[in-house]
Amino acid sequence: MHLRALEPEDLEFLYALENDPDIWGVSDTMAPVSRHALREYLAHATADFYVVRQLRLVVTTEIGGVPVGVVDLFEYDPLHQRAGIGITVLATERRHGYARQALALIREHARQALRLHQLYATVGVDNQPSMRLFRAAGFRRVGTRQQWLRTPGGWQDAVEWQCLL
Template structure:
């Protein structure tokens, strides 16, 4: 897979020297509720993950890319395709921008646009979807700004520290003329 480049960011494959980056992200408890993580990952486990990150999306059913700023190649986040289903031509999309000061600069929106276009043009996908916690207004606006439509609600889907929360289901369906 080649790098996908936009105006502000580029998406690139994980490299062996991304181990420390993955270690910090996967062990950041502030994002565990949205990532589904319940315990920390060791560097050994993450190294094994990196060693297999080159495997084909059709084999492993997921793809994780690093979001880098174009001007200085600084990694600002990660974007994932998960639950890739070639039979039904769909995949889930998840994104994280690491630092608050890097948010609201257009990086996430451009990454979503680039990866969605890759899904439609190169993977022949019919749709990309996102599952967003009902309290995550920022992500809801982000996905809506990028063409995703809220199509459903899973009630009491996510167990958080303060109780159950609904999860909102968003879809971006390829416009075929």
């Protein structure tokens, strides 16, 4: 498994990923995303991490380099050298270890190349797979935000995870 930069050829992959309503609750998405909007996004996706304060990398298979997910660093804070992290894997590719491997690679990249001090994640209490993922990756549960996430079923608590690099 590898992490790579976004390419214009990722349009259809991103379209499928971003328009999966099952992940809208964890990605703060409320409506489908158009191909046009994604084309515009891809045209500017190479902007410098330190300028735009976010980074999205594509998670690919070891053989063939097939895209299976994305890992995001966002809300980069240069003073405190931290960023939020999120991982999304296509529904058909889950439970193959891609998220675990991607998290290990992005942690190393964040520490070595980006010189970050810490990463943090916010996970809905009902998202048990993500809770297990971050715990297994060495993140520490540091708190719970009450009624933090609005879901179709009502308000949901969110668990905060932190990893010192």
